[in-house]
Amino acid sequence: MKLAIMGGTFNPIHIGHLVCAEEAVSQFELDQVLFMPTGLPPHKEIRKGVSSGARFQMCMIATRDNPLFEVSRYEINREETSYTVDTIRHFRRQQPESDLYFISGADAILEILEWKDPDELLSMVMLIGATRPGYPLDRISGNLEKFLQAKKVKIMEIPGIGISSTMIRDRVSEGKSIRYLVPEGVRRFIYEEGLYRKA
Ligand code: ATP
Numbered sequence: 001m002k003l004a005i006m007g008g009t010f011n012p013i014h015i016g017h018l019v020c021a022e023e024a025v026s027q028f029e030l031d032q033v034l035f036m037p038t039g040l041p042p043h044k045e046i047r048k049g050v051s052s053g054a055r056f057q058m059c060m061i062a063t064r065d066n067p068l069f070e071v072s073r074y075e076i077n078r079e080e081t082s083y084t085v086d087t088i089r090h091f092r093r094q095q096p097e098s099d100l101y102f103i104s105g106a107d108a109i110l111e112i113l114e115w116k117d118p119d120e121l122l123s124m125v126m127l128i129g130a131t132r133p134g135y136p137l138d139r140i141s142g143n144l145e146k147f148l149q150a151k152k153v154k155i156m157e158i159p160g161i162g163i164s165s166t167m168i169r170d171r172v173s174e175g176k177s178i179r180y181l182v183p184e185g186v187r188r189f190i191y192e193e194g195l196y197r198k199a
Pocket residue numbers: 007008009010011016017020103104105106107108130131132133161162163164165166167
């Protein structure tokens with residue numbers, strides 16, 4: 001069993017996340033991708049007014065038609081701040097037979113390696129770093145050299161999607177369309193719940 005975890009705030013989930021996970025499935029022959037919305041991220045303020053439950057729900061809606069995609073409540077259910085290494089340790093213990101992967105975009109790879117215990121993290125998982133427009137890899141590959149050589153990090157080329165959750169939130173608050181930038185069900189959820197509206 002090849003299990004990948006994709007962490008993020010998913011505020012909201014958008015097609016960049018989904019294309020990234022889908023490419024990882026095909027390029028690494030994964031059996032499952034577990035989307036893991038963060039609880040209280042150590043390095044990022046969650047925008048006020050959007051609950052963990054809403055972020056989780058949007059991930060559920062976005063992944064419901066893909067049998068290989070699941071969403072985990074593990075981090076949002078924990079009281080304390082979640083570090084990726086702690087989450088991976090949990091799944092390592094729970095599924096000792098599985099090969100674990102962690103999927104991240106180019107912008108987040110360096111952050112991950114600056115997180116708590118990168119060496120321990122990379123002893124448990126293969127880190128998949130997806131290309132992302134605006135975050136050229138040559139700028140970071142020097143810092144990744146050691147891990148690339150140890151074959152602990154793999155760079156994954158994906159179709160460039162220049163979309164971020166920040167862009168989606170801004171577009172909603174400015175009254176611009178987000179159709180086709182997020183799955184249709186997610187778009188409806190955002191409007192029905194009145195998320196990201198200008199205060
Ligand atoms: P925000 O603008 O709020 O930071 P985001 O779009 O970066 O949102 P996150 O939830 O922060 O989304 O990201 C979760 C993971 O998905 C990260 O590893 C990030 O690098 C990756 N990711 C997000 N958008 C893309 C994209 N368009 N292409 C490739 N990877 C992406």
